[in-house]
Amino acid sequence: MNFRPVNRTSIRISAALLVLATLFAVPCFSQTPNETADLERAISSGSVEEKRDALYRIRVLGTEESARLAVRALRDPEPIVRATAAGSLANLPSSEAVPVLVQLLKDKDEFVRKEAAIALGQTYDASAEMALLETLENGDEEAVRAAAAEALGKTGTGASLPTLTRTLSQKPKDRNQTTKRSAARSVGMIAGRLRKSAVFTSNPENFLPSKFKSTERSLVDLTNTDRGFQAISTILRQIIANEREHTDTKREAAFALGMIGDADALDSLRNCSSDVDPYLAESCKEAILMIDSQ
Numbered sequence: 001m002n003f004r005p006v007n008r009t010s011i012r013i014s015a016a017l018l019v020l021a022t023l024f025a026v027p028c029f030s031q032t033p034n035e036t037a038d039l040e041r042a043i044s045s046g047s048v049e050e051k052r053d054a055l056y057r058i059r060v061l062g063t064e065e066s067a068r069l070a071v072r073a074l075r076d077p078e079p080i081v082r083a084t085a086a087g088s089l090a091n092l093p094s095s096e097a098v099p100v101l102v103q104l105l106k107d108k109d110e111f112v113r114k115e116a117a118i119a120l121g122q123t124y125d126a127s128a129e130m131a132l133l134e135t136l137e138n139g140d141e142e143a144v145r146a147a148a149a150e151a152l153g154k155t156g157t158g159a160s161l162p163t164l165t166r167t168l169s170q171k172p173k174d175r176n177q178t179t180k181r182s183a184a185r186s187v188g189m190i191a192g193r194l195r196k197s198a199v200f201t202s203n204p205e206n207f208l209p210s211k212f213k214s215t216e217r218s219l220v221d222l223t224n225t226d227r228g229f230q231a232i233s234t235i236l237r238q239i240i241a242n243e244r245e246h247t248d249t250k251r252e253a254a255f256a257l258g259m260i261g262d263a264d265a266l267d268s269l270r271n272c273s274s275d276v277d278p279y280l281a282e283s284c285k286e287a288i289l290m291i292d293s294q
Contacts, residue, residue, distance in 0.1 A: 043073050051081045055088045067091040074100055079109035086115040094125035102131040114147045121151030128155045133163045146178040153186030161228035168235045177246040187232055188256035191222055203255045204282035210289055221261040233262040240272050251283045258287030266291060
């Protein structure tokens with residue numbers, strides 16, 4: 001019998017590929033009938049911690065079937081369980097998730113209402129817009145209003161601009177800065193979505209030289225086509241020029257002006273591009289990059 005010589009190099013390569021495949025394999029979670037029964041039992045009659053553990057397990061499973069088990073926990077007597085359940089609906093179809101989360105915006109507990117607003121943002125569904133606008137406009141707690149403002153960046157349309165304009169027009173105070181910052185960010189996200197451009201997740205995007213930034217250029221100035229953006233751009237320019245405004249709010253205002261493509265904002269942005277706060281200065285430089293190419 002003839003034996004082929006062993007190619008040790010091939011063996012080493014195969015072994016290396018096997019190790020890499022093991023390290024980078026994406027875990028795949030399956031839900032067995034027994035596990036479904038265990039989750040149902042924990043959510044129905046477990047302790048508070050057992051219910052929360054089950055709800056976190058539902059998030060890990062990441063299936064539509066498991067997410068439906070979380071819906072019943074939205075009626076739990078414990079606020080922490082209801083809040084945890086809100087964040088466990090991510091894998092439900094938005095047509096199912098939005099109605100139950102909108103009801104949760106009226107929960108008696110502030111933390112539950114905040115988590116419901118955050119979860120509505122994660123649906124990325126415009127049908128949540130009106131309920132979030134109502135919460136932003138008439139909510140009593142800053143944390144809930146800020147969560148609603150941020151969620152509008154993911155679910156809102158041009159119809160959100162008047163309410164966001166009123167929010168941003170408020171005089172700067174310590175108690176409203178989180179909401180104003182979130183509102184400014186959402187204006188930029190809505191503008192980016194209307195232009196069908198990628199919205200970078202961090203602001204500023206990075207501190208690299210301009211040629212290394214992936215920041216997309218604003219191919220159109222939305223203030224020329226939409227009166228809602230005209231009004232809100234004026235407010236945003238005032239924010240970045242106002243020394244009393246919080247730096248984080250100014251930073252998000254600069255981001256929004258860049259996304260809108262407001263050429264009239266260039267002078268204001270250039271003024272803040274040398275600010276002592278490096279994050280604000282870089283955000284203004286990135287906004288200028290987005291506008292200058294028009």
